[in-house]
Amino acid sequence: MATSTWQRWVWLPAVILTGGAASCVGNLGDGPGGDSTNQVTAPLVCDGSTIHPGDSPARRMTRFEYDNTVHELLGDTTSPSAQFPADEVSGIFDNQANTLVVSQLLAEGYMTASEGIAATAVKDLTKLVGCDPKASSEAKCGAQFIESFGKRAFRRPLDTDGRALLTGVFTQALATWDYPTAIRLVIQTALQSSRFIYRLEFGMPQPTAPGVVKLDDYEMASRLSYLLWGSMPDKTLMDAADVGELNTSAQISAQATRMLGDDRARGVIENFHEQWLGLSKLDTLDKDATAFPIFTPALKTTWHDETLAFVDDVVLDGAGDLGTLLSAPYTMMNADTAAFYGVSGGPKTSKFQHVDLDPKQRAGLLTQPSILALNAHVDQTSPVHRGKFVRERLLCEQISPPPANVKAVPPPVDPKATTRERFSQHSNDMACSPCHKLMDPIGFGFESYDAIGQFISTEAGKPVDDSGEIVGSKDADGKFHGAVELAARLATSEEVRSCVVTQWFNYGHGRTTTMEDSCTIQQLRTTFASAKYDVKALLIGLTQTDAFLYRKPVTVGQ
Amino acid sequence: MAKGRFMLNRRALLRGLAGAAIGLPLLEVMGPKAYAAPLPKRLVIFFTPDGTIPGAWVSGSETNFTLGPILQPLQAHKDDLIVLTGINNEAAHHGPGDDHQRGMETMLTGTELQTGPDKGGCDTCPAAGFAGGISIDQAIAQKIGNQTKLASMEFxxxxxxxxSWSRMSFSAPGSPMPPVDDPKKAYTRIFGDFNADPAGAKRLAAERHLVLSSVMGDAKKLQGKLGAGDRAKLEQHLSSLDGINKHLDTMVTIGGDCSLPPALGDIGDVYDEANHEKVGQLQMDLMVQAMACDITRVASLQWTTSVGNTTFSQFGLSEGHHELSHHPTDDQTSQAALIKIDAFYAKQLAYLIAKMKTIHEGSGTMFDNTTILWCNELAVGNAHSHNDMRYLLAGSCGGAFKTGRYLDYKGDPHNNLLVSLCQAMDVPVDTFGNPAYCTGPLSGLTG
Structure with a gap:
């Protein structure tokens, strides 16, 4: 573990607090080294003179990537990964390289899935193989299929061993059984091969600089496709790799720009935000039916879809910038959420459409019912959880849970007392207040939204007091009134922008940052700023860093 | 179910069709399985979360003891139990992670966690990743699991x-064994490949052999080109593939007390708290059946996770288990609630024991050859402590343990318990986990 000293330097959080509060907070740290040869212990000088790629551990496909890939490869539409065990979550993401291994349970899943996918794929054998064994020969058609399918499945032209793997299975299956079986088993073999399941990189043979190699064109094609589509390279990428045109930063940037204009980018944008915002926890969310008679399990799905539709609309189809994401006075609404928001004359179908909201009541992601309901209790709001969400997900801090020997449950609902009154113990009790002063005052600013995210103006017979305050941040400190004002402040906070850069780096590279990445991070922040915090520009920027363009040469391990 | 295969129901079997096998040709439909002596031993890990109320477990002396309110549901099996107190889990006091993470991932490994990005409720501890060592169930499975179709099963x-809060079983450092939460998926894994057509089963096994052997051979070649970290990752993968490949032909004999359970009907949402007990009991049914058929000899049943926060509304509770576990000890209401919750789990353990006692084996039952360890990531929830733990062993493991006793170990190392489990399962080791926290087997367990 690097100490937090450098992180403060790199990340800005610089939580400087008085009293015991500093111990409440950690920052998004670097993970285990894995293959790390990270020797960097002091801040880097980022003048472009030295390349610092950081570590590039082999990436195992996530379930999301598996389904996308078999869809692209063989047209599978069955989402076979639903039968796999869940991808282990590390930090907040489920795609972290050091955490993803293949347990026997998962290997069994790969085996069964490959059998189902292959059985479907060989139903129209001639179309699949593109070769008629009667006109040619089974051996020739097999060899042709192995070259073309093998290249797509392994995302690079077959090398000697890769060809031997598929040819060996084909030949033996043909001798033992028959041609359709041989083709089917080639597919099953490919789908269970390490060459398919992992992205294994070796880089170019000649170093670019001491201890640094470029990726080869096919490795770069896969880096691009999994970063931006969560899937295998398409034909355009493979063609570009074939002719050596995934080599320069400009070529890579041009491909990234093209790819973000493709519908396949939606999956990654949604997958990132789903995890960053914790939306999958809506699955198990429950609300008190007496307190909230309009709450139904179906509503949770609608909230979830609303947020993702909004993210898609802003990032891919709209203004594109983080500021809009965090403060736009509109949402994507369908007939179900129109009723929820109380909008008359709104959408009449299940399709989500842009609908402007009262800008005094709603502003971007933070005021969406998904996030408001997730960060609330079954029967009441939770200033603690809402404040914690802001600190952890938007400021990249980690807040310690309460100490063991305390009653860590919210005070019971009291129709005569407001939430703020009931939570006063946190600020009055010296054991609670050092940490809770970081969270509760932010959360109180959300008191205009009940536990299912509906806008309210009175509570316990009194007008809602939505005054709040941020303390201990780098550049967002100060009092505010209501989540709309809070959202506007966060939307222009450098600390929030840096946090989003970090989150995208961690997601995109499947690892947490180390000190070696400090120039990459600095470059990303500059890119993000000069693009007025456009998220697509940040994604393209991710492809232009040392961490993306280079790797360390493989040191064959013992 | 994979396409093109179908499940053989029990009636069809009993009609005397050619037989059923797990993904393979096989089998003999015949009388009770005739094991070569000695009979196989079984290990079950039974985990429940959030610490317990130590005073509600047991009182008295070694042989003259009374089960407290938590263990009351196990009264019928009292002679088969060893109640263990006073064991200290020293590994949980070191290394990265918060008290729950450390408790959970040292519980079966006896060693410190790896570092990682998961920061929990410990201000001064490095953030944690997964366990730093193999877990006891997996160490035993890797020694004795060669004899069964599945080396182990995690329910x-x-x-x-x-x-890193929700994994306790590890096949290697950093390699968690994810449990299967859905009994239907567990059923499919155990019985889904039973194939009524011996020729079809034989063919399927032959195809799988070809594919898996080829994939493994190629992966070994690739390994030689990789750096240490990626190489270790592939090694883990290879061991998973090997676990499948070497048992494609392992026969499963239907007969006696080994039968194909009927396919599970609609069990609803497995994550609905109203289904907590039902899902647990279905999982235990499957575990016992898998063991009766000698499909595996090592299994675990993990009730939720460390920090598990199930709301037991059937007891009129509105707060979750973890929330209740934080309340101060002088809060009588929450203490009573926690006793009810742990008594609920004791009742589930009694269900498992009773079920195992229905499986005939030799001149007794399968339970005679089994030991079940009931364990927890913490001693006391509101203290987050790892000293003076409460554990329970049920079953003598073929006479290895002398049951019907209450043993207070007065601070002996937790890792010694792990050594004792290995030895009882005929895996000869003198130390387990971090040897700094181990002095050999627990004294006096064997009688």
């Missing part, structure tokens, strides 16, 4: 989460 009840 879960509402584990749901997949992170």
């Amino acid at each position: 879960g009840v509402s584990v749901h989460e997949a992170n």
